Amino acid sequence: MDQPGVLDAIHTCRALRRLKPDPVPDEILVQILDAAIRAPSASNTQNWAFVVIKEPGQRRKIAEIYRKAFDLMSAMYRDRQPAPHQTLSAYNRMMGAAEHLANHLDEVPVIIVAGLMTPAASFAPPARDTARVAAARPRISGASIYPAVQNILLACRAFGLGSVLTTIHAYYDEEVRAALNLPQEFTTYAMLPVGYPAEGSRHGPVKRRALNEVVCLDRWGNHWPAR
Numbered sequence: 001m002d003q004p005g006v007l008d009a010i011h012t013c014r015a016l017r018r019l020k021p022d023p024v025p026d027e028i029l030v031q032i033l034d035a036a037i038r039a040p041s042a043s044n045t046q047n048w049a050f051v052v053i054k055e056p057g058q059r060r061k062i063a064e065i066y067r068k069a070f071d072l073m074s075a076m077y078r079d080r081q082p083a084p085h086q087t088l089s090a091y092n093r094m095m096g097a098a099e100h101l102a103n104h105l106d107e108v109p110v111i112i113v114a115g116l117m118t119p120a121a122s123f124a125p126p127a128r129d130t131a132r133v134a135a136a137r138p139r140i141s142g143a144s145i146y147p148a149v150q151n152i153l154l155a156c157r158a159f160g161l162g163s164v165l166t167t168i169h170a171y172y173d174e175e176v177r178a179a180l181n182l183p184q185e186f187t188t189y190a191m192l193p194v195g196y197p198a199e200g201s202r203h204g205p206v207k208r209r210a211l212n213e214v215v216c217l218d219r220w221g222n223h224w225p226a227r
């Protein structure tokens with residue numbers, strides 16, 4: 001199979017939530033995971049860990065938890081309006097696909113849970129800087145796992161597999177921990193269903209807000225020129 005170049009993969013790596021139950025060969029899974037661990041991490045600590053869920057019983061347990069989390073999210077977002085750049089129909093399509101995933105996650109052949117192991121404290125900040133360091137920590141932690149997660153999405157794209165970054169399992173973190181027998185030191189950051197795209201679902205152009213809306217030159221407010 002011809003694989004897309006890096007920029008092609010980036011530009012066509014849409015969130016795919018309608019996935020076939022067909023199995024994903026282990027040789028491909030290994031390459032996806034191997035792409036994940038090529039990512040950068042703070043001080044190259046590589047404190048990530050991944051749980052690859054293939055067993056039907058385990059997928060069912062996770063799917064039940066995910067369904068509950070989706071219901072909670074739907075209740076919270078019931079009156080939510082689309083973001084200004086989104087049309088109502090695009091928003092409704094996205095939510096419809098998200099609900100489909102919530103209803104069919106158990107049928108997806110592979111679910112990858114990505115997270116971080118809390119490192120043993122090897123240094124302590126000077127006492128006067130403790131609050132400063134603590135305030136930055138969540139961002140630094142996320143930055144040490146989400147590049148690996150994005151590599152998973154792009155590697156899936158390269159192999160013609162669909163996936164989507166999800167995080168709502170965290171609403172029922174304790175249930176996920178119990179189902180997967182996770183150790184205390186492991187914090188989950190993302191859950192990615194992986195499977196071949198269902199009929200009518202395909203990778204394609206990723207639409208985003210314009211660069212000049214989101215990029216400033218030299219200082220805030222000096223927008224990048226429109227093309």
Ligand SMILES: Cc1cc2nc3c(=O)[nH]c(=O)nc-3n(C[C@H](O)[C@H](O)[C@H](O)COP(=O)(O)O)c2cc1C
Nearest residue numbers: 013014015017094098101164165166167168206207
């Ligand atoms: C932090 C984060 C959390 C997300 N959580 C979910 C989720 O719980 N369920 C879901 O279906 N998609 C989830 N998504 C996927 C986004 O909805 C998706 O990336 C976005 O709509 C862009 O989709 P597109 O690449 O197809 O344009 C999440 C994405 C991010 C970055």
